[in-house]
Amino acid sequence: xxxxxxxxxxGQIPLFSWWFFMLIIMSVxxxxxxxFMTLSNLGVQIDDVQNLLGQTRYEWGVxxxxxxxxxxxxxxNKVYSQIAQKGVALESLEEAxxxxxxxxxxxxxxx
Numbered sequence: 001x002x003x004x005x006x007x008x009x010x011g012q013i014p015l016f017s018w019w020f021f022m023l024i025i026m027s028v029x030x031x032x033x034x035x036f037m038t039l040s041n042l043g044v045q046i047d048d049v050q051n052l053l054g055q056t057r058y059e060w061g062v063x064x065x066x067x068x069x070x071x072x073x074x075x076x077n078k079v080y081s082q083i084a085q086k087g088v089a090l091e092s093l094e095e096a097x098x099x100x101x102x103x104x105x106x107x108x109x110x111x
Contacts, residue, residue, distance in 0.1 A: 049079050052106065053086070060106035061088030063096060068109050083108065 046052050052060060062069045062084060072084035087108070090096045099105040 046106070049083055053079065053082060058104050058106050059088055059099075060108060061090045061096065061099070062108045063090045063093065066109075072108070 046055065046058070052058070060083065062072065069084055072080045075081055088099075088105075090099075090107075093109075096107045096109070100107055
């Protein structure tokens with residue numbers, strides 16, 4: 001005959017392991033769900049130039065009389081020339097950085 005205390009401890013180890021594993025799984029699921037719900041509501045998704053033209057939340061601009069403005073205006077694709085024409089004409093890099101700090105602005109420049 002086996003002592004009942006030994007059988008009780010042998011059965012508790014797998015049981016506690018299972019509950020610990022399930023606790024970890026539920027924590028990971030909750031964290032991922034929270035991250036997904038938070039990141040999906042962050043704002044307008046701008047993936048390309050067409051999306052930039054089609055939205056009203058952000059202004060955009062290039063510094064006048066510099067290479068990026070010239071490239072946009074002379075591009076064969078009319079979408080790029082619209083970006084330069086409809087965007088804000090900036091006078092200097094300082095003005096562009098100030099608008100960026102204030103938010104809701106896309107600055108187009110050389111990389």
